[in-house]
Amino acid sequence: MSVLRNRSRSQRQWTHRTAGLAAAAWLGLTACTSSPEALPTPKPPAVTVVTVAQRAVPVYGQYVGQTEAVKTVEIRARVEGFLERQVVPDGADVKAGDILFVIDPRPFEATLRQTQANVARDTAQLHQTEAALIQREADMQQAQANLERDLAQLENARTQEGRYRTLLQKELIAHEQYDQIHTNMTALQATVQADRAAFENAKAALAVARAAIENARAVIRADEAAVDSAQIQLGYTTIRSPLDGRMGRAEVRVGSLVGRQDSTLLATLSTLDPMYVNFSVSEREALSVWRYRTAPTGPSGITMTLPDDSAYPHDGRLDFVDRAVDPRTGTLALRATFANPRRLLQPGQYMRLRILLDERAGAVVVPQAAVQESQGSASLFVVGPDRTVQARTVRMGPRFGPLWVVEEGVKPGEQVVIKGLQQVRAGMRVEPTVEPLPPAPGS
The missing domain is CATH 2.40.420.20 (conserved putative lor/sdh protein from methanococcus maripaludis s2 fold)
Incomplete structure (x- = not known):
């Protein structure tokens, strides 16, 4: 029994001590929360500020634009033929004068040689015509000289015939003498008439020769124009860039027949700067x-x-x-x-x-x-x-x-x-x- 009493007394003492400690803790907590210095006031947050100001402000306009080449040219075939070569690749940058394409030049070279041969042939013909003209001029000069000579003789014969007619009328000469003088004068008149005809014929022949010269020269001018045309056509077989720029994709392939009925578009070329x-x-x-x-x-x-x-x-x-x-x-x-x-x-x-x-x-x-x-x-x-x-x-x-x-x-x-x-x-x-x-x- 004494043991039970001692255990009960110990339990009551522990309970009292625990309650005392709890009360002391509650009083301490109450004292802390009621103190004005227990929780310090937080500091204001730090920030960075700038001062609003006035400035001279440019006003800009915003726009959408589209780029365009300063120059854009279409490269077209100007003569008919088979495309022999594409010299520069698609998309290449080129300079003015660079060769872009080549059309088969052989038919145009043959045409050029033919026109040059025509010039040589007709030039030789002109030289022959010029020689004939010289001969016609000499013939006309000779006919003119003959006419002038015979006119002088006819004038002399007429004078002599007049004198003899007067003598005959005075019966100072025989009639046979007068007849001889008169016959000479008549013969000279016929000669002069023939000379005039010869002179006119020579003059006409000279005019024909001169016309032949002009015709021959006109033929040569036509031949030379044909040569120029053939050279131009031959030049068109080599297609060059007309400007500095970039060539786009070729529209035809090597071996194609181009320029048959129209000027075939080969490529497009554009400048890039500016x-x-x-x-x-x-x-x-x-x-x-x-x-x-x-x-x-x-x-x-x-x-x-x-x-x-x-x-x-x-x-x-x-x-x-x-x-x-x-x-x-x-x-x-x-x-x-x-x-x-x-x-x-x-x-x-x-x-x-x-x-x-x-x-x-x-x-x-x-x-x-x-x-x-x-x-x-x-x-x-x-x-x-x-x-x-x-x-x-x-x-x-x-x-x-x-x-x-x-x-x-x-x-x-x-x-x-x-x-x-x-x-x-x-x-x-x-x-x-x-x-x-x-x-x-x-x-």
């Missing part, structure tokens, strides 16, 4: 383009983005403005020219162009890093003089390098958060660190 880019602007933007293009300062150039979103390394220049706005679309066609020394541009590509239209002085700008976009709206965190954060809905304008124009929502001199955006919310106090505004492009 390159045109055609684009259109709205009627309103057309006025801005024209005003700024004609301003004393003038635009710095047209920039272009390639299809892989990389910047094209050369600026372009505006070289064509169409004469009128298209009434169907309300747009004006423009054209820019870009240097293309590395052949990065190919005809028919679509590019994004940016052209300087105007410059806005005093535009309100913030870093793009300060702007939060969600469902078509934009907002900023503005830190007030008391370091309290305000959320502002803003209306944004064009981007300008690392900056963004704010059309409405903040004022110059206010501070906006650019770093630490994830750890702040409206109404929270922050610890701001001021950074300078990023520089504008070109400054």
Whole structure:
């Protein structure tokens, strides 16, 4: 019994000690939670801010343009024949004067030789005709001399006949003497008449010889023209590049008959440097383009983005403005020219162009890093003089390098958060660190 009493007493003592310890722990916990210095106040989050400023901001127009070769020519067969060779491969870069294709020249060489032989033959004929002309000229000169001689003799005979007739009338000479003189005169008259006929015949023969000369010369001129034509036709069998550029895929294969009924298209050739880019602007933007293009300062150039979103390394220049706005679309066609020394541009590509239209002085700008976009709206965190954060809905304008124009929502001199955006919310106090505004492009 004494053992049981001792065990019961020990259990009651352990229970009392346990209850005392629990009460002491509860009192200690109550004391800790009720003390104002038990949980320290958290520090405001550190953020980086910039001061909203004003800048002169260029206004650019963004357009989609399509490249076009400055010159594009169709290489066509100008004579009929079988294509003998394609000298350069498809897609090759060529220089002006390079041989592209060769048509079988043998028929044209034969034609040329034939025309040259005709020239030689007709030239020999001309020489013979010229010799005949010389003879006809000599014949006419001889006939003229004979006529002049016999005319002189006839005149003398007539004078003598007149004297003898007078003597006969006076019966100073016999009638037989007069008859002899008269017969001589009559014979000379017949001779002169024959001389005149011979002279006319010689003159006619000379005219015929001269006409033959002119005809022979005309034949030779025709022969020489035929030679020139044959040489031209032969030259057409060697087809050369008319310009520096790149040849496309050949449209015919070696061995094909080309130029039979029309000028067969062999290939197309385009220049690559420089390159045109055609684009259109709205009627309103057309006025801005024209005003700024004609301003004393003038635009710095047209920039272009390639299809892989990389910047094209050369600026372009505006070289064509169409004469009128298209009434169907309300747009004006423009054209820019870009240097293309590395052949990065190919005809028919679509590019994004940016052209300087105007410059806005005093535009309100913030870093793009300060702007939060969600469902078509934009907002900023503005830190007030008391370091309290305000959320502002803003209306944004064009981007300008690392900056963004704010059309409405903040004022110059206010501070906006650019770093630490994830750890702040409206109404929270922050610890701001001021950074300078990023520089504008070109400054």
